[in-house]
Amino acid sequence: MKKISEVRKIWNYSPEEPINYNPLFDWPIKPVKIFNWMVRRWISISRFLMFILLGFAIYHYLTPSLQTMENFTLDWVLLIFLRNTALLFLIAGSLHLYLHVYKIQGDRFKFLKREMSTNNKLFKFNNQVYDNMFWSIASGVTVWTAYEVLYLTCVANGWVNIVPFTESPIQFFAWILCFPLIRGTHFYFIHRLLHHPFLFKHVHITHHRNVNTGPWSGISMHPIENIIYQSSPLIHFIIPSDPVVVIIHLILVTLNPAFTHSGFEKVMNKETKILDSADFHHQLHHRYYDCNYGNMDVPLDVWLGTHHDGTDQATKNLRMKKRNAVI
Numbered sequence: 001m002k003k004i005s006e007v008r009k010i011w012n013y014s015p016e017e018p019i020n021y022n023p024l025f026d027w028p029i030k031p032v033k034i035f036n037w038m039v040r041r042w043i044s045i046s047r048f049l050m051f052i053l054l055g056f057a058i059y060h061y062l063t064p065s066l067q068t069m070e071n072f073t074l075d076w077v078l079l080i081f082l083r084n085t086a087l088l089f090l091i092a093g094s095l096h097l098y099l100h101v102y103k104i105q106g107d108r109f110k111f112l113k114r115e116m117s118t119n120n121k122l123f124k125f126n127n128q129v130y131d132n133m134f135w136s137i138a139s140g141v142t143v144w145t146a147y148e149v150l151y152l153t154c155v156a157n158g159w160v161n162i163v164p165f166t167e168s169p170i171q172f173f174a175w176i177l178c179f180p181l182i183r184g185t186h187f188y189f190i191h192r193l194l195h196h197p198f199l200f201k202h203v204h205i206t207h208h209r210n211v212n213t214g215p216w217s218g219i220s221m222h223p224i225e226n227i228i229y230q231s232s233p234l235i236h237f238i239i240p241s242d243p244v245v246v247i248i249h250l251i252l253v254t255l256n257p258a259f260t261h262s263g264f265e266k267v268m269n270k271e272t273k274i275l276d277s278a279d280f281h282h283q284l285h286h287r288y289y290d291c292n293y294g295n296m297d298v299p300l301d302v303w304l305g306t307h308h309d310g311t312d313q314a315t316k317n318l319r320m321k322k323r324n325a326v327i
Ligand SMILES: [Zn+2]
Pocket: 207, 261, 282, 286
């Protein structure tokens, strides 16, 4: 579809094509299209593969022994908190330096020309990046650590069932394949809840002050929002899995938003793409609020009438809908 002026006026960069969703839900079924989508988004050398490998490394080399975690003591909990903070610095920090401080790829694939806010009273310390770092660590990493510690203590004490990889590798891979569906569905519904006027005003607003987002905006949220947003790994208390699956689930929830909020659709090294990064779908949510609550893995936005595909027509429809709601 041809873009007309308004899209070009707002965005420094926006994708040529309207936003597309996972073809898994298209009818009639197109197996080749589904296969290509899954490979492109989840199995090719991508950040998701990186997160899976990182999950293994974290559980086997950067987590205290089960024996230590049987008893709840501050020293190992603090160690996990510091490890998670370091991981966030590694991902969000390096993306921020690469894209926004050293500007290695300039404005290429950057959605908005604007820079992160400074001298802005809306943000703590009058600085958007420092504000986002504060909320990401004080709220985001604290909640992440709390969920992780809760799960690991339960595993160490045998209070929760697990299915080790060695016992059922198939189940392990089934979890990996189901992550997009679990996360896409969970995110859509909790996000609709966060847009309830009361929760929006008192809780979700902390995240939404960021219209122009950066890597540190990802889990820069009010603690209540982080508790709700990071709750999808609780599913492993009900359906047993390998603990590595839980670690991967947690880092997908906490570290992946550094990419999706980075403000750049791709991370480039000269002419070569290193990784896909932010998605325009969520960038549109930060700009227009009442659309794109989920992500592209499950087309709930399409099914429930909240989809914005990035075109001028979609912006017009959204405005019309808002006007009718007011009348
Ligand atoms: Zn966001």
